[in-house]
Amino acid sequence: MAEALIRKADRPGDLGWVLMAHGEIYAAEYGWGPSFETLVARIVAEYAADHDPELEAGWIAELDGERVGCIFCVRCEEEGSAKLRILLVHPDGRGHGLGGRLVDTCVEFARAAGYKRMVLWTNDPLVAARKIYLARGFKLTAEEPHDLFGADLLSQTYELDLS
Numbered sequence: 001m002a003e004a005l006i007r008k009a010d011r012p013g014d015l016g017w018v019l020m021a022h023g024e025i026y027a028a029e030y031g032w033g034p035s036f037e038t039l040v041a042r043i044v045a046e047y048a049a050d051h052d053p054e055l056e057a058g059w060i061a062e063l064d065g066e067r068v069g070c071i072f073c074v075r076c077e078e079e080g081s082a083k084l085r086i087l088l089v090h091p092d093g094r095g096h097g098l099g100g101r102l103v104d105t106c107v108e109f110a111r112a113a114g115y116k117r118m119v120l121w122t123n124d125p126l127v128a129a130r131k132i133y134l135a136r137g138f139k140l141t142a143e144e145p146h147d148l149f150g151a152d153l154l155s156q157t158y159e160l161d162l163s
Contacts (some may be wrong), residue, residue, distance in 0.1 A: 002063050004096050008107050009058035009070060015044050018070045019061075021090055030125055032149035039148075043085055047072060054083075055113050059105050061089065061098040064108060068093025071102040073109050076119055082110040082162075084120040089131055099132050111162050117160055124154040133158050 009015065023037035047058060051074065061069030069089040076083045084106050089099045110118050120138070122129060139156040146155050 001064075003095065004061065004093075004098060004101075005057050005121060006061050006065050006098070006101050009060045009072075011060075012069070014058070014060050014070075017067045018058075018086065019044050019069070019086070021070070022086065022088055025088065025090065026149075030149075031151055037148040040086055043072070043074075047074060053136055055115075057106075057109050059102060061102055063096060063098070064091045066092070069098045069102055071106045073106045073113075073118075076117075077121075078117075080114075080116040082113070082115040082118045084110075084118055087120075087132075089128075094128075099128065100135070103132050103136055107160065107162070116161070116163050120158050120162045122156050122158070123149075124156060130156070133160075136160065 009018070019037070019041055022040040022094065026032040047056065056072070056074045058072040058161070059138050060067050067090070071087045074084040074085055084103070087099065087102060107118060115149050118138075120133065122133075138160045140156055141159050142157040144155050146153055
């Protein structure tokens with residue numbers, strides 16, 4: 001049986017892997033172009049440059065010592081709110097429950113950090129992620145069509161009450 005674990009994203013190469021994996025996987029599976037990779041690069045760079053470890057964190061999922069997933073919790077502009085960002089499970093890591101474990105880790109951290117609400121932004125083709133969010137009590141609060149990544153998409157905002 002494979003050994004699966006969730007750990008802090010604090011090792012050399014972790015942030016680079018997050019960016020590379022997003023770029024490669026979303027291009028291969030959804031045909032999303034460079035603008036998506038640019039968005040992920042911005043999120044990772046902002047986290048790397050200026051995050052408060054008491055209020056923000058990132059995690060890597062590993063399977064048999066190899067990186068296969070990630071998630072980040074960052075401060076939201078709105079007081080008392082956290083943002084769940086860039087959840088990903090590599091195809092090599094799927095089927096082991098790592099997506100749910102990553103979301104649970106992120107939500108638990110946000111609660112412990114004192115956040116009252118967690119928000120996330122996603123897109124309609126990401127069905128597996130949406131199932132994970134809904135199973136944990138996230139509620140859909142907004143939808144809007146867009147073509148940011150070279151595809152016609154429906155962006156979705158979800159919220160979770162953490163109190």
